[in-house]
Amino acid sequence: TRILGIEGTAWAASAAVYDSGTDDVFIESDAYEPDSGGIHPREAAEHMHEAIPTVVKTALEHARETYAGPADEPPVDAVAFSQGPGLGPCLRIVGTAARALSQSLSVPLVGVNHMVAHLEIGRHTADFDSPVCLNASGANAHLLAYRNGRYRVLGETMDTGVGNAIDKFTRHVGWSHPGGPKVEAAAKDGAYVDLPYVVKGMDFSFSGIMSAAKQRYDGVSASQASDSGDPADEHGESDGSVSLEDVCFSLQENIFGMLTEVAERALSLTGSDELVLGGGVGQNARLREMLETMCTQRGADFHAPEPRFLRDNAGMIAVLGAKMYDAGDTIAVEDSRVDPNYRPDQVDVTWRTDEPD
């Protein structure tokens, strides 16, 4: 099966070609980078509008070059696209492009849930049977496990997504988007200071820790301003107070500790001994280390896909699209409306035949 995948829920305009025969995934992406602040939905949509035709063209050229069949046949069996969740203006552009391509190539359309794609790419690359999945992405954070034909949401954020929470803090500090990698780098030189840690049952909250981290930072910059001239002030440490590096370190320790705690509880609840990680925040080495340690301690296997499959990418859309296409899970154009709030537990999992009790 050969699938053209298109992704465009927020910042990544991306197209991919997946061939299940060779397991080869070709991905072409063009990222939207805001000049200042975070992701502006209108600007993101403008970027999507400009970038989608180019990335699709490159992916289609690759599909044609690698297709062994007759030149007058379409080089893919179907077009899969991210149907949601995501920013409405971006999703609508991708939906329109996917419909047009499916018509012009005369192949069916597959509507893929972006969150389910984040977790299925982990299952695919690890060859796991029925793992618990931690989705740690920009706009989301949840733990999912499969049961009776659906991915059930075992735990989730009660407010913002995990990446967005970190990005809000870095915006306050004045760092450019995305903030996650900058916090990761700064955290290397930090020490622990107290910040809120909020897990309620299987859910977690990031808003309290974000406000506290911003306040801590405001304290750092105020102490720098009042005490200039001292080189030690660069880190706000001349009075023994907290440095920005300390705030970044502690932010990571608490946020990732919360995710690890709930991931462990989800493993224990389901009896699964496999954990996969998904989403852009999954590129963080400290988060991976914490999850790996927790899994080793309880004898579970841990898998984090390579970075190109963690951040938003059309490869994961094409890979899940192929599984859905093989299961006959295609949609008519009239059913292909995008859904900005499309939840993973709304998806009928047609491509899995296992039914754990």
Ligand code: ATP
């Ligand atoms: P979603 O997939 O939920 O729609 P999205 O499109 O914003 O969200 P992703 O591409 O999965 O998300 O992830 C982007 C997020 O990953 C950003 O918030 C960014 O700060 C974060 N991120 C990227 N690299 C790192 C890192 N090394 N450490 C922590 N966070 C990171």
